[in-house]
Amino acid sequence: MAPRTRRRTEALSRERIVEAAVELLDTSGETGLTFRTLTERLATGAGAIYWHVANKDELLAAATDGVLTTALRAGSPGSPRDEIRAVALGLFDAIDHHPWLATQLALQLARGSVTPRIFEVIGRQVRELGVPKGQWFTTTSALVSYILGAAGQNATNARSAVPHANRDEFLNAVSSAWEDLDPEEYPFTRAVAAELRGHDDREQFLAGVDLVLAGITAVHLPRAE
Amino acid sequence: MAPRTRRRTEALSRERIVEAAVELLDTSGETGLTFRTLTERLATGAGAIYWHVANKDELLAAATDGVLTTALRAGSPGSPRDEIRAVALGLFDAIDHHPWLATQLALQLARGSVTPRIFEVIGRQVRELGVPKGQWFTTTSALVSYILGAAGQNATNARSAVPHANRDEFLNAVSSAWEDLDPEEYPFTRAVAAELRGHDDREQFLAGVDLVLAGITAVHLPRAE
DNA sequence: ACCTGAACACCGTTCAAGT
DNA sequence: ACCTGAACACCGTTCAAGT
Numbered sequence: 001m002a003p004r005t006r007r008r009t010e011a012l013s014r015e016r017i018v019e020a021a022v023e024l025l026d027t028s029g030e031t032g033l034t035f036r037t038l039t040e041r042l043a044t045g046a047g048a049i050y051w052h053v054a055n056k057d058e059l060l061a062a063a064t065d066g067v068l069t070t071a072l073r074a075g076s077p078g079s080p081r082d083e084i085r086a087v088a089l090g091l092f093d094a095i096d097h098h099p100w101l102a103t104q105l106a107l108q109l110a111r112g113s114v115t116p117r118i119f120e121v122i123g124r125q126v127r128e129l130g131v132p133k134g135q136w137f138t139t140t141s142a143l144v145s146y147i148l149g150a151a152g153q154n155a156t157n158a159r160s161a162v163p164h165a166n167r168d169e170f171l172n173a174v175s176s177a178w179e180d181l182d183p184e185e186y187p188f189t190r191a192v193a194a195e196l197r198g199h200d201d202r203e204q205f206l207a208g209v210d211l212v213l214a215g216i217t218a219v220h221l222p223r224a225e
Numbered sequence: 226m227a228p229r230t231r232r233r234t235e236a237l238s239r240e241r242i243v244e245a246a247v248e249l250l251d252t253s254g255e256t257g258l259t260f261r262t263l264t265e266r267l268a269t270g271a272g273a274i275y276w277h278v279a280n281k282d283e284l285l286a287a288a289t290d291g292v293l294t295t296a297l298r299a300g301s302p303g304s305p306r307d308e309i310r311a312v313a314l315g316l317f318d319a320i321d322h323h324p325w326l327a328t329q330l331a332l333q334l335a336r337g338s339v340t341p342r343i344f345e346v347i348g349r350q351v352r353e354l355g356v357p358k359g360q361w362f363t364t365t366s367a368l369v370s371y372i373l374g375a376a377g378q379n380a381t382n383a384r385s386a387v388p389h390a391n392r393d394e395f396l397n398a399v400s401s402a403w404e405d406l407d408p409e410e411y412p413f414t415r416a417v418a419a420e421l422r423g424h425d426d427r428e429q430f431l432a433g434v435d436l437v438l439a440g441i442t443a444v445h446l447p448r449a450e
Numbered sequence: 451a452c453c454t455g456a457a458c459a460c461c462g463t464t465c466a467a468g469t
Numbered sequence: 470a471c472c473t474g475a476a477c478a479c480c481g482t483t484c485a486a487g488t
Contacts (some may be wrong), residue, residue, distance in 0.1 A: 011452095012452080012453080034479085034480065034481080035480075035481060035482080036479085036480080036481095039455095044453070044454080045453065045454040045455050045456095046454090046455075046481085046482075046483090047452095047453065047454065047455075047482090047483080047484075048452075048453045048454070050481095050482070050483080051451090051452060051453070052452095055481075055482075056481065056482090102331075103331065103332060106327075106328065106331035106332075106377060107328060107331075109377060109378050112399060112402075115378065116403060116406060116411060116414045119413075119414050120410070120411050120412075120413050120414045123413035123414065123417065124412075124413045127413060136413075136416070136417050136420075137417040137420040137421070137424070137429075138429050138432050138433070138436075139436070140413075140417070141375070141378075141429060141433060142371065142375070142432070142433035142436045142437070144374075144378075145371055145374035145375035145378055145433060146367065146370055146371040146374055146375075146433075146437070147374070148374045148377070148378070149369075149370035149371055149372070149373045149374020149375065149377065150366070150367070150370035150371075150374065152331060152334060152373070152374065152377075153334050153340065153366075153369075153370055153373070174337060177337075178341060181341060185345070186341060186345050187345075187349075188344075188345050188348035188349045188352060188361075188365075189341045189344050189345045189348065191361070192348065192361050192362040192365070195361075195362040196362070199362070204362075204363050204366060207363050207367070208363070208366060208367035208370060210440075210444070211363075211364070211367045211437060211440040211441060211444055212367070212371070212436060212437055212440055213440070214439075214440035214443045214444045215435075215436040215437055215438070215439035215440030215441070215443065216436060216440070217443070218439045218440065218442070218443040219435070219436055219439045236471095237471080237472080259460085259461065259462080260461075260462060260463080261460085261461080261462095264474095269472070269473080270472065270473040270474050270475095271462085271463075271464090271473090271474075272463090272464080272465075272471095272472065272473065272474075273471075273472045273473070275462095275463070275464080276470085276471060276472070277471095280462075280463075281462065281463090
């Protein structure tokens, strides 16, 4: 058994660096990850990190990629609809545990690196659903857009460290803020503000997935039961 | 008429600062806006800017807010569905013209400041559609999530300066990249890669909106024609 | 091949000093 | 009340030097 006390002298590797980056992001947020904090955490110099990783963008991409891989490993053996729900929930929960993931996914969507990963997993199920080939692309895009958009918005709620207690407080605060909006400008938002208070993020997220699935059924699978 | 040549000595104001920030973001991207470039552009000192604006976050929020206000001023006099399409397209086009807007919207969604604006405009139409009150919140959330998610993804395509010529090249490049993906891991994505080549972003975006609307009709308006 | 750590260029922000 | 601009703390990145 290797001596525990020598942990800081374990060989530096890309994996260890990315792992430490994820930890820093999880514990102290996006601003908490700098080359100084990382250097300190790994008890090394800045140059050592640059030997394994090209720059900070690549480091963030690797961190995102790692968490994403875990999240997409849903793979329950259900119907296409169940698979789509499972993948969507996997992403949702990943953002819940790693709030920085939402921002990072949004930033990297703009660089095209993440899209195919999610696209592939959802697209296979769209095919299984029986959507005609000519509609695969459009249909999958719509689903992926909803999933990423909704998961991203839920990142707002995901920052409370304490799982449930603070979440209720947080929803209360947002709900109150919405109720205080200008009645002239925000009549609708004020009317639904109260609904925020009791609502379950996951449930609502899934309800949206089902809504899109219902649209797909109505438009592209006219003879489905 | 005020002398044109004294433009740089016009009184500094919050509006002029935000306006200059938007211009810098449009012309040189997110990295192009710094307090140095802004200071130079406005022929003033850093402290002068801080007199009118609390910090860079507030400046970015103000820039986002300004562009968003223009974008949401769609207001065609059509059916609720047409209004929803118009608002969605307004946002889509705004991101097309100001690629930095997608990132900024994503970042500010996580701070809750932008959501009510879009929520309100879409929500009113959901109400007009006849969706039962108990479903207003969920339904509006789903629509807004799709719209923001899809518009954000399209920011990828929106960075080419030349309107159409480069866009085709860009789509070609992405399409080729998708075709070069590992056949073992990305069979679906490869199968639809070709569809990317000819496709119209706006059309596909609207098709997605219609898909969600169809789902809303199927689930919440069972007796609609 | 891999690591060290001082140094560089650049950033957001502050603040004493001016008008 | 509003503006100036030098100064500060901090960041990502580089690189000569070590092993």
